[in-house]
Amino acid sequence: MIWNPNKESMPREQMRELQGKRLHKVVDYVYHNVPFYRNKMQEMDINPNDIRSIDDIVKLPFTTKQDLRDNYPTGLQAAPASEIIRFHASSGTTGNPTIVGYTRKDVSVWSECMARCLTAYGVTRDDVFSVAYGYGLFTGGLGVHYGVEHLGAAVLPTSTGNTEKHVRLLRDLGVTGIACTPSYALYLAETMERMGITPDMIKLRVGAFGAEPWTENMRQEIERRLGLKGYNLYGLSEIMGPCVSYECECQNGSHICEDHYFPEIVDPNTLETLPHGQVGELVFTTLTKEGMPLLRYRTRDLCSLMDGECECGRTSVRMGRIMGRSDDMLIIRGINVFPSQVESVILGMPECAPRFLLIVDRVGNLDTLTVEVEVRQEYFDAGFDTLTPITDLEKKVAEKLRSVLSISVKVKVKAPNTIERSQGKSKFVIDNRKIQ
Ligand code: ADP
Ligand code: ZN
Numbered sequence: 001m002i003w004n005p006n007k008e009s010m011p012r013e014q015m016r017e018l019q020g021k022r023l024h025k026v027v028d029y030v031y032h033n034v035p036f037y038r039n040k041m042q043e044m045d046i047n048p049n050d051i052r053s054i055d056d057i058v059k060l061p062f063t064t065k066q067d068l069r070d071n072y073p074t075g076l077q078a079a080p081a082s083e084i085i086r087f088h089a090s091s092g093t094t095g096n097p098t099i100v101g102y103t104r105k106d107v108s109v110w111s112e113c114m115a116r117c118l119t120a121y122g123v124t125r126d127d128v129f130s131v132a133y134g135y136g137l138f139t140g141g142l143g144v145h146y147g148v149e150h151l152g153a154a155v156l157p158t159s160t161g162n163t164e165k166h167v168r169l170l171r172d173l174g175v176t177g178i179a180c181t182p183s184y185a186l187y188l189a190e191t192m193e194r195m196g197i198t199p200d201m202i203k204l205r206v207g208a209f210g211a212e213p214w215t216e217n218m219r220q221e222i223e224r225r226l227g228l229k230g231y232n233l234y235g236l237s238e239i240m241g242p243c244v245s246y247e248c249e250c251q252n253g254s255h256i257c258e259d260h261y262f263p264e265i266v267d268p269n270t271l272e273t274l275p276h277g278q279v280g281e282l283v284f285t286t287l288t289k290e291g292m293p294l295l296r297y298r299t300r301d302l303c304s305l306m307d308g309e310c311e312c313g314r315t316s317v318r319m320g321r322i323m324g325r326s327d328d329m330l331i332i333r334g335i336n337v338f339p340s341q342v343e344s345v346i347l348g349m350p351e352c353a354p355r356f357l358l359i360v361d362r363v364g365n366l367d368t369l370t371v372e373v374e375v376r377q378e379y380f381d382a383g384f385d386t387l388t389p390i391t392d393l394e395k396k397v398a399e400k401l402r403s404v405l406s407i408s409v410k411v412k413v414k415a416p417n418t419i420e421r422s423q424g425k426s427k428f429v430i431d432n433r434k435i436q
Helices: 012-033 035-043 054-059 065-070 104-120 139-151 163-173 182-194 216-226 339-347 377-381 390-405
Strands: 084-089 099-103 128-131 154-156 177-180 206-210 229-236 241-247 254-256 261-266 280-286 297-303 330-332 335-337 352-363 366-375 410-414 429-431
Touching: 012 035, 012 054, 012 280, 054 261, 084 104, 084 139, 099 104, 104 139, 104 241, 128 139, 128 163, 139 154, 139 229, 139 241, 163 182, 177 182, 182 206, 182 216, 206 216, 206 241, 216 229, 216 339, 330 352, 330 366, 335 339, 339 352, 339 390, 366 390, 390 410
Parallel strands: 128 154, 128 177, 177 206, 206 229, 352 429, 366 410
Antiparallel strands: 084 099, 229 241, 241 254, 261 280, 280 297, 330 335, 352 366
């Protein structure tokens, strides 16, 4: 099923034409309503009439997270205050959070796009759907909530926390769908297991997971432990929230709601546009947003774009899995290393807990990478280190990492719960080279 075949399966030519028209309109709108953009465009000696087709997008200035911070709280807002009906704020672990204002039309576009995602996952009006993203300033909870209501399924606004009650509700209400972060899905599975509830005692069949990077291994683990099929859901508050892209039943990349969010991939260093298929930084332009439209917003997410019609019948461009953040990417002895690659190796090893830390150093002129990883509690309890020397496990992890990363890695296996936990977004990397 396709929620909006008109848009999701639009012939490519027609889509590009629509995007061109919308781009011209949004550029004209920000030029007249956002001094930041007017100044930038004047500096570059361009005006809205120079933007006639979607190909002209490369003439436009980029927008960065720093630009949002510099214009805190609402300097980039284009709509008058009376038109704003909701605010969200991104987590912003350092400095000012990023505040995004939405008009009524923005909220309705968001709900429409979210309904497209849910329909692609196979959710219908007959489903009972639990939203276990946090409700509040974070876009996850309310964003998915409005989409479920718009679709017409029943929404269960569970939010996060009180996980045992959540598990009981899943069972008692026969909940069939859930949206949450992949890490919360694993926590939910652990809680269920502790309560003696097996996947066949609940009816979950669809999971929408996102808001943080996850791997194919994680997908398999979640699917097995919760007895559902897991789909990717991508979004960011600056552009809208969850709904920017979604997997269909083919699960070959995530379809982008291209009539609203125009994607580009650029080289994060030169800012040159890269052809589809190459990995680089994902950049979005909002084509219809009123509250806070953004031109060429640099997401810092690294991935590639894929063309070509999908077997599901949608024609929209798809994005590959997020491989990391451009600000996360490490260059070690000239090789690009993403923490997500290390994560996927560690999640694939039954002896290791999903917890790790990368420590990069420079010894002489040589970069070194040490990966600290925790052993799983049950292996530890079984006295594994007396049965299998820890060095054997270290060697095993190091070999796997070497084959995936193409560089040699030193591995330190540690006891459970010894790698420091951080609140909110985890810190995976310590790069000691910078302070030498
Ligand atoms: P912030 O992290 O800046 O507070 P958000 O809470 O809006 O902002 O988070 C958006 C970011 O979350 C994205 O830029 C991306 O890095 C990450 N993200 C969201 N969905 C996914 C997904 N499905 N896969 C990987 N990363 C995701
Ligand atoms: Zn598809």
